[in-house]
Amino acid sequence: MxxxxxxxxxxxxxxxxxxxxxxxxxxxxxxxxxxxxxxxxxxxxxxxxxxxxxxxxxxxxxxxxxxxxxxxxxxxxxxxxxxxxxxxxxxxxxxxxxxxxxxxxxxxxxxxxxxxxxxxxxxxxxxxxxxxxxxxxxxxxxxxxxxxxxxxxxxxxxxxxxxxxxxNEFQIPNEDFFKFGKEVETGIQKLIDEINNYTDELKDIKYPSRFLAIKILEKDDELIGKIKRFKPEIIDIAAEIREELEELHGEDINTIISAEIYNRIHEIINQSVVYGEKQTKATWADKLDHLTTHSIFGYVLLFIILFGSYWVVFTVGDIVGGWLDEIYEFFTPIVFNIFGDNIGTNIFWNGAMAGLFGGVGGVLVYVIPFFIIIEILQDSGYLPRAAFMMDKFMHQVGVHGKAIIPLILGLGCNVPGCTACRIMETEREKKITAFLTTLVPCAAVMAVIMGLVAKHLGFIYAIILYGIDFAVIILFGKLATKFSHEPQTELIMEMHEFRKPNTSVILKQTWFRSKEFVYKAMPLIIIIGMLMEIMLMFNLLEPINIFLQPITVLWLGLPVITGIFLIYGILRKELTLVLLEILAVDILGIALSEFMTPIQMFVFALITMLYIPCAATIIVLRNETGWKFTLKVTFIEVGFALLLGGIVNWGYIFITGGG
Amino acid sequence: MITLDLLQNNREFIVRRVHAGWRAKTRLANLGIVPGTKIKKLRSAPLFGPVQVKVKGSDLVIGRGLARKILGELVS
Missing domain, CATH: 3.40.50.300 (P-loop containing nucleotide triphosphate hydrolases)
Known part of the structure; x- marks a missing residue:
C-alpha cells in the first residue's frame, strides 16, 4: 500500500x-x-x-x-x-x-x-x-x-x-498581470531592492519582498514594527517615498494604491465580463429587502420578529417542558416503589434526575428553538438589516448598529452573544457591546421570568421586568460612553441580498450550539442537583443562608433559603428557579405561590435577571476582554442588582405600608 | 460637490474626496471607495441613520457621520 x-x-x-x-x-x-x-x-x-x-x-x-x-x-x-x-x-x-x-x-x-x-x-x-x-x-x-x-x-x-x-509541482502565480503606475512602481522597486539587500537579516519575515514593500509603503504598522527591529533604514526610505508619492498625487498612500488596483481590476472586468440587461422585475428578495428596511414597517417587523421569536420559544418550551414534567411525575412513584425510599434513591431521583429533567425541561427546550430562529435570521441575511435600522439607536448607547447582532444573540444565551462581540472592530466597541450583552435577558433568565413572574403574577409583570432591563441597558450604555475617551467608530458593513435559509446549515449550527450547551451545562446541573439533595439531608445550607441573611432577608425581603439559590444561580441562572421548584414542589410539597409572596417573586426574578453574568458568560467575557474588565462588569452588575432589588422591596413596603 | 449623506436616493455620484481618518479611509479604499469611484445611493435608514450605497457591484452600509465625509460630484 x-x-x-x-x-x-x-x-x-x-x-x-x-x-x-x-x-x-x-x-x-x-x-x-x-x-x-x-x-x-x-x-x-x-x-x-x-x-x-x-x-x-x-x-x-x-x-x-x-x-x-x-x-x-x-x-x-x-x-x-x-x-x-x-x-x-x-x-x-x-x-x-x-x-x-x-x-x-x-x-x-x-x-x-x-x-x-x-x-x-x-x-x-x-x-x-x-x-x-x-x-x-x-x-x-x-x-x-x-x-x-x-x-x-x-x-x-x-x-x-x-x-x-x-x-506537476505547484506553480507559483506571477504578478505580471499587474504593475502600478510609473511613480508608484518605481517607488516599490526601490524598496524591493532595499529589502533584497538584507535578505539575511529579514529572513524571519517570510513575506515576499514585493508584498513587504507595498505593505510598508502602506504604513502597515505590524510589518513596519517587524522590519524596524532589523533594519530601521528601510522604514525611513519607505517614509520618504510615501511622502513623495502623496505629494505628487495629492492623496494618501492607501487611496493611491487601492485606486490603482481597482483601476486594473476594472480593465480586467471589461475584458472578461459582459453584463446583460438589468432585470427590472423585483424578486421576492428585493421585496423583503424593502419591507425590512422600510421606515415604519421595518421597525414593526423587527419588533414582531423579536417578540414573535420570544413567544414561539416560550410556547414551544412550555409545551415540551410540560411533557417532560409529566414524564418525571409519572416515573417518580415507580422509581420509589422499585428502589425504596432511601438515601440513594433520593440523591439519584430527587437530586440528579430532578436536575437533569429541570435542565432539559427548564432550559434546553427554550434554547434549542431560539437557536433555530437565530440561525434562520442569520442565514437569511436579516441581521445586517437589523443593524442598518438600529444604527442610530445604538449610537445612543455608544456603539454602532452592528452591536445589535450580539445583543440579539444574547437573548438566546449571553455566551454566543459575547463571542459575537468580535464583529465589533475596535477594543472600545467590543467592550461596551460585551458589557451590554451581559445585561440582555437570555433564555435562562427568560425561563425564570416566565416560569416565576409571568406564570404566578401575570404577563404584565414579566413585561415590566423586561422594561427595567431595557432601561438598565440604555443607562449603562450611556454611562460607558461617557467614561470611554476613545472616539466612536462609524458603521461600515456589507449588506447581502436575502436568500433562502439553508436547512442543513441551520440544523447543523443549532446542533453544534446546543451540544456545547449540553456538555457544559448538563453535568453541572446534575451534580448540583445531587449536592443540593445531600446538603438538604445534612442541613448544610443553613450556615450559608445565615451568612447571606442580611442581604437576602433584610434588604431584599426574600425567604432565607434563596441565598443559596442565588449562589447556585451564578453557575447557571435558570438554576435559581429550578432549585426553587425542586425545594418547594418536590421536597416541601407545596406550590411556589405558597412558598413566596408576589413581591418576593418579582424581586427574586429581578435579582436573577441582573445580578451577575453566569459563570459561562464570565469565562467567555474574560476570554474576549480580559480579567480586569470582566471583574469590573461583574461587580458593577452585582452591586446594581442588589441596589435596585432593595429599592423595589423597600419601595413596595413603603407604598403598601408593610403589606 | 456634495456629501454622500445629502445625495438623493437612486442618484449616482463620483467620489472626489474622502475626509475621514486614516483607519476609516483605508477601510473605505479597500472596499473600493476611492476618488473616481461611482457610487449609487440606495437608501438611508430612518431618522438620519446610516446610508446604503451600491459600490462596485456590492451593497455597503455606511454610518451617517462617515457618509458626511465622503464628497463627490453628481452624475447627470
Missing part, C-alpha cells in the same frame, strides 16, 4: 461568498471548534480523503484585504505565509467580481500556489452576466474553477485540479 500524500489547503475569500458552504461540502461537517492560538477568532479546520490524498483544509475568516484593519486579516496572512499551506483556494462571488478580485490581487502577492473558485454561477446566469473564465485564467495565470457551492457543483473539480497541480 502506498502512503497517502498530504495536501494542505487554505480557503480564503470575502465574507459571504460561500466559502463555508464549500468547506462543508468538502469536509462533511462544519468543524469550527476552538480558536486560533491566542486569538479570539474561530478556527475552522477539516480533513478529507480523496483518491490517494489526504487533504487538510482550513477555512479562513471572511476578509476584504490583507492589511491590519482587523485581527482576522492579520491571522489570515500570518497563517498563509506560514509553512502549513500548500495551496490557496480563493473563493470569489461571481456576482460581485470587482470587489472580490481586489482581495485576489492581494492574495496573488503572497506568491503561493492558488486556484480561483468562482462561486454563485447560478446567480450569475440568472442575472445574465457572462464571465469569460478562460480569459480570467489567462490574465491571472492561475486555474479558474466554476462552482455552484450550494448544489455541490465544482467541488470535486477543485480537488482534482489541486491534485493535478500537486503532481
Amino acid at each position: 502506498t502512503e497517502r500524500k498530504i495536501i494542505n489547503i487554505a480557503l480564503a475569500g470575502n465574507a459571504n461568498v460561500g466559502k463555508s458552504v464549500i468547506f462543508n461540502q468538502l469536509t462533511g461537517m462544519n468543524q469550527c471548534i476552538g480558536n486560533w492560538p491566542g486569538k479570539t477568532v474561530e478556527k475552522c479546520e477539516g480533513k478529507l480523503t480523496f483518491l490517494n490524498y489526504n487533504f487538510n483544509i482550513v477555512d479562513l475568516p471572511g476578509i476584504y484585504s490583507l492589511s491590519t484593519y482587523s485581527i482576522e486579516e492579520i491571522i489570515s496572512r500570518e497563517f498563509l505565509i506560514g509553512e502549513k499551506v500548500d495551496l490557496i483556494v480563493n473563493v470569489i462571488d461571481g456576482t460581485n467580481l470587482e470587489r472580490n478580485l481586489f482581495f485576489t490581487v492581494q492574495l496573488i502577492g503572497l506568491n503561493l500556489p492558488m486556484i480561483l473558485a468562482v462561486n454563485q454561477l447560478d446567480l450569475v446566469r440568472k442575472r445574465k452576466i457572462k464571465i469569460n473564465l478562460d480569459k480570467l485564467e489567462k490574465i491571472f495565470k492561475i486555474p479558474v474553477i466554476p462552482v455552484i457551492a450550494v448544489h455541490g457543483r465544482g467541488v470535486h473539480e477543485l480537488l482534482e485540479k489541486t491534485i493535478e497541480m500537486f503532481e
Whole structure:
C-alpha cells in the first residue's frame, strides 16, 4: 500500500461568498471548534480523503484585504505565509467580481500556489452576466474553477485540479498581470531592492519582498514594527517615498494604491465580463429587502420578529417542558416503589434526575428553538438589516448598529452573544457591546421570568421586568460612553441580498450550539442537583443562608433559603428557579405561590435577571476582554442588582405600608 | 460637490474626496471607495441613520457621520 500524500489547503475569500458552504461540502461537517492560538477568532479546520490524498483544509475568516484593519486579516496572512499551506483556494462571488478580485490581487502577492473558485454561477446566469473564465485564467495565470457551492457543483473539480497541480509541482502565480503606475512602481522597486539587500537579516519575515514593500509603503504598522527591529533604514526610505508619492498625487498612500488596483481590476472586468440587461422585475428578495428596511414597517417587523421569536420559544418550551414534567411525575412513584425510599434513591431521583429533567425541561427546550430562529435570521441575511435600522439607536448607547447582532444573540444565551462581540472592530466597541450583552435577558433568565413572574403574577409583570432591563441597558450604555475617551467608530458593513435559509446549515449550527450547551451545562446541573439533595439531608445550607441573611432577608425581603439559590444561580441562572421548584414542589410539597409572596417573586426574578453574568458568560467575557474588565462588569452588575432589588422591596413596603 | 449623506436616493455620484481618518479611509479604499469611484445611493435608514450605497457591484452600509465625509460630484 502506498502512503497517502498530504495536501494542505487554505480557503480564503470575502465574507459571504460561500466559502463555508464549500468547506462543508468538502469536509462533511462544519468543524469550527476552538480558536486560533491566542486569538479570539474561530478556527475552522477539516480533513478529507480523496483518491490517494489526504487533504487538510482550513477555512479562513471572511476578509476584504490583507492589511491590519482587523485581527482576522492579520491571522489570515500570518497563517498563509506560514509553512502549513500548500495551496490557496480563493473563493470569489461571481456576482460581485470587482470587489472580490481586489482581495485576489492581494492574495496573488503572497506568491503561493492558488486556484480561483468562482462561486454563485447560478446567480450569475440568472442575472445574465457572462464571465469569460478562460480569459480570467489567462490574465491571472492561475486555474479558474466554476462552482455552484450550494448544489455541490465544482467541488470535486477543485480537488482534482489541486491534485493535478500537486503532481506537476505547484506553480507559483506571477504578478505580471499587474504593475502600478510609473511613480508608484518605481517607488516599490526601490524598496524591493532595499529589502533584497538584507535578505539575511529579514529572513524571519517570510513575506515576499514585493508584498513587504507595498505593505510598508502602506504604513502597515505590524510589518513596519517587524522590519524596524532589523533594519530601521528601510522604514525611513519607505517614509520618504510615501511622502513623495502623496505629494505628487495629492492623496494618501492607501487611496493611491487601492485606486490603482481597482483601476486594473476594472480593465480586467471589461475584458472578461459582459453584463446583460438589468432585470427590472423585483424578486421576492428585493421585496423583503424593502419591507425590512422600510421606515415604519421595518421597525414593526423587527419588533414582531423579536417578540414573535420570544413567544414561539416560550410556547414551544412550555409545551415540551410540560411533557417532560409529566414524564418525571409519572416515573417518580415507580422509581420509589422499585428502589425504596432511601438515601440513594433520593440523591439519584430527587437530586440528579430532578436536575437533569429541570435542565432539559427548564432550559434546553427554550434554547434549542431560539437557536433555530437565530440561525434562520442569520442565514437569511436579516441581521445586517437589523443593524442598518438600529444604527442610530445604538449610537445612543455608544456603539454602532452592528452591536445589535450580539445583543440579539444574547437573548438566546449571553455566551454566543459575547463571542459575537468580535464583529465589533475596535477594543472600545467590543467592550461596551460585551458589557451590554451581559445585561440582555437570555433564555435562562427568560425561563425564570416566565416560569416565576409571568406564570404566578401575570404577563404584565414579566413585561415590566423586561422594561427595567431595557432601561438598565440604555443607562449603562450611556454611562460607558461617557467614561470611554476613545472616539466612536462609524458603521461600515456589507449588506447581502436575502436568500433562502439553508436547512442543513441551520440544523447543523443549532446542533453544534446546543451540544456545547449540553456538555457544559448538563453535568453541572446534575451534580448540583445531587449536592443540593445531600446538603438538604445534612442541613448544610443553613450556615450559608445565615451568612447571606442580611442581604437576602433584610434588604431584599426574600425567604432565607434563596441565598443559596442565588449562589447556585451564578453557575447557571435558570438554576435559581429550578432549585426553587425542586425545594418547594418536590421536597416541601407545596406550590411556589405558597412558598413566596408576589413581591418576593418579582424581586427574586429581578435579582436573577441582573445580578451577575453566569459563570459561562464570565469565562467567555474574560476570554474576549480580559480579567480586569470582566471583574469590573461583574461587580458593577452585582452591586446594581442588589441596589435596585432593595429599592423595589423597600419601595413596595413603603407604598403598601408593610403589606 | 456634495456629501454622500445629502445625495438623493437612486442618484449616482463620483467620489472626489474622502475626509475621514486614516483607519476609516483605508477601510473605505479597500472596499473600493476611492476618488473616481461611482457610487449609487440606495437608501438611508430612518431618522438620519446610516446610508446604503451600491459600490462596485456590492451593497455597503455606511454610518451617517462617515457618509458626511465622503464628497463627490453628481452624475447627470
